[in-house]
Amino acid sequence: MEAELAQYLTSKIPGSSGMAISNVFRIPGGASRETWMFDAAWEADGHSHTGAFVLRKDPPASLLTTERELEYSFYRAFEDSPVPVPRMRWLENGSTALGAPFFIMDRILGCDSNANRIQEAEYTPVRDALARRMYEILTEIHAFDWRGTEIERVIDPPAPGECWKRELDHWERVINENELSPQPIARAAIRWLRANPPPPPQRVTVVHADYRVGNFLYTPDGIHGIVDWEMAHLGDPLEDLAWSFMEAWEWTRDGRKGGIIWAEDAIRVYEEASGTKVDREALHWWDVFGSVKGQAIWLTGARSFQDGKTAELMMPFTSYWLINFQDEIMLRAMGRGA
Incomplete structure (x- = not known):
């Protein structure tokens, strides 16, 4: 998946080159989509850049059948509201770049979600x-x-x-x-x-x-x-x-x-x-x-x-x-x- 992610982010971030993907990890569970964390590093405009991201990707089957554009739209709507949400980056409804539709958002660092x-x-x-x-x-x-x-x-x-x-x-x-x-x-x-x-x-x-x-x-x-x-x-x-x-x-x-x-x-x-x-x-x-x-x-x-x-x-x-x-x-x- 690293190569596919590198190619995709390079196509989405203007002027980027030398894209390196690391720390790819699938988060266990998830009712409707696979959730992956990954880091990226790249060069652009003569400077080095890094990013921490979350990928939400449609699986072959799931506990739920839901529409990814709907989920993406709710996140986007709340981005500048008092309700804290991750910032959305890219939505791909028909793309085969990663083998299935997906969206990518920023990762909020240093947090836990574990119920225990x-x-x-x-x-x-x-x-x-x-x-x-x-x-x-x-x-x-x-x-x-x-x-x-x-x-x-x-x-x-x-x-x-x-x-x-x-x-x-x-x-x-x-x-x-x-x-x-x-x-x-x-x-x-x-x-x-x-x-x-x-x-x-x-x-x-x-x-x-x-x-x-x-x-x-x-x-x-x-x-x-x-x-x-x-x-x-x-x-x-x-x-x-x-x-x-x-x-x-x-x-x-x-x-x-x-x-x-x-x-x-x-x-x-x-x-x-x-x-x-x-x-x-x-x-x-x-x-x-x-x-x-x-x-x-x-x-x-x-x-x-x-x-x-x-x-x-x-x-x-x-x-x-x-x-x-x-x-x-x-x-x-x-x-x-x-």
Whole structure:
């Protein structure tokens, strides 16, 4: 890959020569795209230059089918906002330069994203502050005026009353297309969701759609980048709040959301920062919805492995553990026990 990256960056950076690529490393995981880190060094205008980059490249198969231009557009829209994001460089929808479509962005140096590292002793004095900042940033995402930005170009915004149905219809289709065996618990949850729709949001906002511990870059000094926007869309902001609370992300298994904050504390921070009140019944609806969505994602990974589209070990893992675990979460979310 080094030679291909060198050739591509040389073609994109005016006047560059002697391009050298180093420290190419694939980041484990990733639901929809391969994520690679690499460094580059080159000459231009009589000076030496270096850069640290992240490559997001379409894989043969994934847990999610998402549109890279959409993800790229959300990153671009937030570049000059209060929400910290990496700066985008290049998007290639049809390029074969690296064997598949991709985009490249700057790498934010010196940060971690690991959901377990934030539980370590080093972070004990600052964990509460990081948790608070996490939910303050979420309100900044939801307050962002997306009209007139690249987001409006790539997404047809739903009416407030359509937000829940658009998302539920989408993820039910994903289950229909990918289940390898009947999913009675997910089907029961879908029936409940359709019979008990939430009220429309006061306003349609950007929804990150995978907002949780593990999807932001942090140091003890704070949060420096919100990443993994591949599922982002326009909709009900409570979708993000509920998703961040999902039991699958309770890394410490003690009830703290993301392993760092109690739900009531997070809601209080969100309400204080946003100046809004969280509708608890609507939040419960989005909690149940999040379990359906999570199950759809795990089923997609299992289907990809079953059909021979990928040999990634992450995919069968979803079928042997996460699908059953998500069923238990779904039952608890519906208030039926497990």
